[in-house]
Amino acid sequence: MDKSLTAKKLIVTVTLALTLLVVVMFLCSLMGTERVSLRKVFGSTGPQELVNPDYEIFVSVRLPRIILAVIVGAALACAGVVFQAILRNPLADPYILGISSGAGLGAIIAVLSGLNWVFWGRSPIAVFAFAGAMGTIWLVWFIGRLTGKSHITGLLLAGVVVNAFFSAVIMFLTSVAKSEQVHSTIFWLMGNMAEEDFFVLWLSAGAVAAGILALFYISPQLNVISFGQDDARNMGVNVTAIQTIAFAAAAFITAVAVSLSGLIGFVGLIVPHGVRLVFGPDHRQLLPLSGIVGAIFLVAADTLARIIVAPAQLPVGVVTAIVGGPFFLVLLVKHTHKVGWLGK
C-alpha cells in the first residue's frame, strides 16, 4: 500500500491547516498590551457610547496587522518552496537572487529623493522597493539566460554578484545620506509589521493569492523539475515555460511581501523545510501547506514581537529567527531520515 498523495488527502490536510490558521489568527487578535473582550467587540455597548475601544483595537489595529502577517508569511513561504525547487538548492530562500538588495536600493532611493505621495495606498518606499525587487529579479533572470543551458548555476552566480553590487551601492548611499534618512531606511529594511488600510491589504492579498494559485497549478511539474532539467524535459515538461512561470510568480509575490513589510528573514527558508520534513516533498501538498504554515508562523511571531517587550515592539525578523531556528532544528533531528539532501 503506497502512501502517495491523493486529491482527497490534500483537501483534508489543507482544510485542517486552514482551520488551524483561523484559530491562531483569532487567538492572536486577542493578545497584546491591551486586553480585548470579544463580547465588547461584537456586543452592544450602549447607545450613549460613541467610541468602542475594544472594537477599534480589534478591527482597526490588530486585524489588519494579522491579515498582513498572513499575506507576507504565505508569500515568503511559497516563494521559498519554489526557489528551492527550480534552483534545486535546499539553501535557497526568496531573497537568494538579489531581491533583498534590489528592494533595499529602491527603498533608499525613495527616502533620499524625499518623495512624498501615495500610490494606491502605498508610500514611495513601498512602491520603489517593489519596483527595485522586480527590476533586480528581471536583471538576474536576463543575465542567467545569457549563460546558456546550465543557466541555474548562472542564475545563482548572477544573483550573488547583483546582490553584492547593489549592497555596495546601498552602503555608498547610506554613507552620504543624513542620519535620520538612514535610520528610517534601515528600520524599514529590518522588516516590520505596520498597520495597513484594508484597501492595500485586499489588493495585496489578491495579488499574492493569484501568484500562489499559478504556482499550485504547476506544482506537479515542479516535482519533476526538482530531479533536474534534462530529466524533466524527457518526462514531458516544458522546462523553460515552467521555470519562467515559477520564477515570475515567486518573484512577484516576494516583491509584494517586501513592499508590505520590508525584509523578514527565515520564513522563506525554514517553513518549506519544516513542512517538507513532516509532510514530504510533493509540491502539490508542500506549496499550499507551506503557505498556510508560513502564515501561521508569521502571525504567531508578530504577536510575540508585540508582547515580549511591550509596550515596545521587537522587529518581527528577530522573533522568526530566535523562535523558528530551534524549532526547525528539533524537526530536523527528529525527521532526519526523511531528508533527501542529507543522503542515507
Next chain:
Amino acid sequence: MNVIEVSNLSFGYSKSPVLDDLSFEVESGSFLAIAGPNGAGKSTLLNLLCAVLKSKSGTIRIDGSPIKSYGPKTLAKKVAVVRQEFVPVFGFSVFDTVMMARTTYFGQMGFESRADRKIVNEALEATDTAQFSSRLLGNLSGGERQRVFIARALAQNTAILLLDEPTSFLDLKHQVGIYDLLKAAQLEKGKTIVAVTHDVNLAAQYADVVLLLEVRSNYHHGEAKEVFSTKHIEKVFGVRTFTGRVGREKFFLPLGRLAKDGQITPPNPSSEQPK
C-alpha cells in the same frame, strides 16, 4: 520498421566536432548498444536522440517524423530516458519518483488516475522494486536506485528506452541484473533499447546491434559479433585485448600490464576474422 533514423548527423561543442556525418537506423524492438572511449560522443548522441541537445546539421527521425517536430509532451510519449545514477535533492519516495513518469497524463487538477497507478505498480513489479516502494530514493543502494529509474522509464510507457551508462558505479551482480531487466523489457514488452555503455562484454552479450564510436568522429555500426573485433577494439580504445569465447558468446579481456610484460601474447589483430 525503423523507429529511429539518424542521417548525416553532426554536432560539436564550440568549433571541434564530436559527431560528424553519422548515419544509422534502429529497428523497432531491437537492442542497440552505443560504445566507445571517453569523449567519443556517446552521451552527446543520446542527448541528441532525446532532444536535450539540438543537432547542428543532419536529421533525427523518431517514429517517422523529425525529432524537431515533437514538443516535450509528445516526445515523452515516445521516448523515455534513464540517466546515470544520482541522488535527488529532496526526499521523494520510490512510488512518487516512478509516478512522475505519468505527469504528462495527469488530469487538470494535477493528480493521477487509477490507470496511472496501475501502470506504475506494474513497472514497480517488473523491476522488482515494489517491495520498497514507500522507501525514500536517497536511502536505497545504487543498484536499487537504478532499477527505480528504469521502473520510471517503463512507467512512461514509451516504445523507446534510452539509457546513459545504466550500470556505471554498479558491481558485477547489479550490472548483470540491470541488463537482464533491459533484455526482458525488449523481449517481453517489445521495447526498443538504446544503451550507452563502456562495457564491451555486456554490450556483446545483450545487444543485437552495436554502434562503436571513435574519438575522431569515425564509427562502426552493425551486429555485435562483427563490430566487436579485436582489431576494432584495439583501434578504438587503444588497448590490446585477449578475445575468448564461452559457448557462442565472445568476450574481451583487456591485457594492460600483461601485454606490456610479455606474459600473454594477444592474437595479431590484423589476422582475426569475425566468425
